[in-house]
Amino acid sequence: MIRIEDVSLSFGGIRAVDGCSFEVAEGSITGLIGPNGAGKSTLFNIVAGLLKPDAGRIVFDGEDITGLPPHTLFHRGLVRTFQIPHEFYRMTVRENLMLVPPEQAGENLFASWFSWGRVKRQDADVLDKVDEVLAFLNLTHVADELAGNLSGGQKKLLDLGRTMMTDARMVLLDEPGAGVNRTLLGAITTAIRRLNEERGYTFCLIEHDMDVIAELCDPVIVMAQGTVLTQGPMSEVRSNPDVREAYLGH
Numbered sequence: 001m002i003r004i005e006d007v008s009l010s011f012g013g014i015r016a017v018d019g020c021s022f023e024v025a026e027g028s029i030t031g032l033i034g035p036n037g038a039g040k041s042t043l044f045n046i047v048a049g050l051l052k053p054d055a056g057r058i059v060f061d062g063e064d065i066t067g068l069p070p071h072t073l074f075h076r077g078l079v080r081t082f083q084i085p086h087e088f089y090r091m092t093v094r095e096n097l098m099l100v101p102p103e104q105a106g107e108n109l110f111a112s113w114f115s116w117g118r119v120k121r122q123d124a125d126v127l128d129k130v131d132e133v134l135a136f137l138n139l140t141h142v143a144d145e146l147a148g149n150l151s152g153g154q155k156k157l158l159d160l161g162r163t164m165m166t167d168a169r170m171v172l173l174d175e176p177g178a179g180v181n182r183t184l185l186g187a188i189t190t191a192i193r194r195l196n197e198e199r200g201y202t203f204c205l206i207e208h209d210m211d212v213i214a215e216l217c218d219p220v221i222v223m224a225q226g227t228v229l230t231q232g233p234m235s236e237v238r239s240n241p242d243v244r245e246a247y248l249g250h
């Protein structure tokens with residue numbers, strides 16, 4: 001579904017992504033792991049259209065999407081989740097779901113999209129969809145809470161919910177388990193699995209919690225120093241001595 005072809009990007013003298021190539025197969029939950037600074041988040045930002053690579057191509061559904069802006073990609077069904085911007089903390093969970101398009105277009109476009117979001121919220125189809133997403137994620141009981149009052153895990157579920165509002169097909173998740181308690185971690189992994197199995201979502205997810213990766217992901221891509229070190233099922237990747245060394249050596 002996505003093919004990353006020999007992508008590189010430097011910041012000043014630092015080669016954050018350095019000749020990276022891999023594929024994400026349609027229908028998979030592909031894991032992306034590697035030590036801090038390996039270039040995972042930078043690569044996500046390139047795929048999502050937030051950064052332009054110095055070299056290489058991103059192919060989505062057989063089409064070159066390199067450098068296309070986030071709002072174009074999200075219309076095609078490719079999105080990356082973002083933390084809720086602080087401005088959204090004073091709105092309810094339900095309102096956050098109604099206002100999805102501004103966020104998916106990138107936080108800097110917040111202002112220009114805001115009026116469009118206001119129109120959209122009158123739409124009965126949107127209201128039905130919000131109810132459906134709230135029920136799917138078990139967030140109905142906090143629908144009228146301010147988003148700022150949610151726990152870390154509930155905020156992550158809301159991030160996923162906003163992705164669902166866009167009818168995404170391919171979702172990039174950067175550390176969905178970070179700072180989340182065990183109970184809500186279970187709710188998040190269940191939601192990811194159900195979206196994959198029942199709705200056909202393809203996921204590529206960065207995660208430091210190896211239990212989450214082992215439970216959800218096949219294959220797992222290991223990045224180190226901006227490029228792919230190895231890939232395969234978690235059972236193989238886990239016992240690879242090069243992978244151990246990459247983690248220990250940094």
Ligand code: ADP
Nearest residue numbers: 011014016034035036037038039040041042043
């Ligand atoms: P990971 O997500 O795997 O931890 P990152 O993609 O965040 O890695 O970072 C890869 C490298 O690029 C690191 O050395 C990091 O310091 C550097 N880097 C990331 N973003 C920037 C930036 N905006 N400006 C300068 N250097 C950056």
Ligand code: MG
Nearest residue numbers: 040041042206
């Ligand atoms: Mg990162």
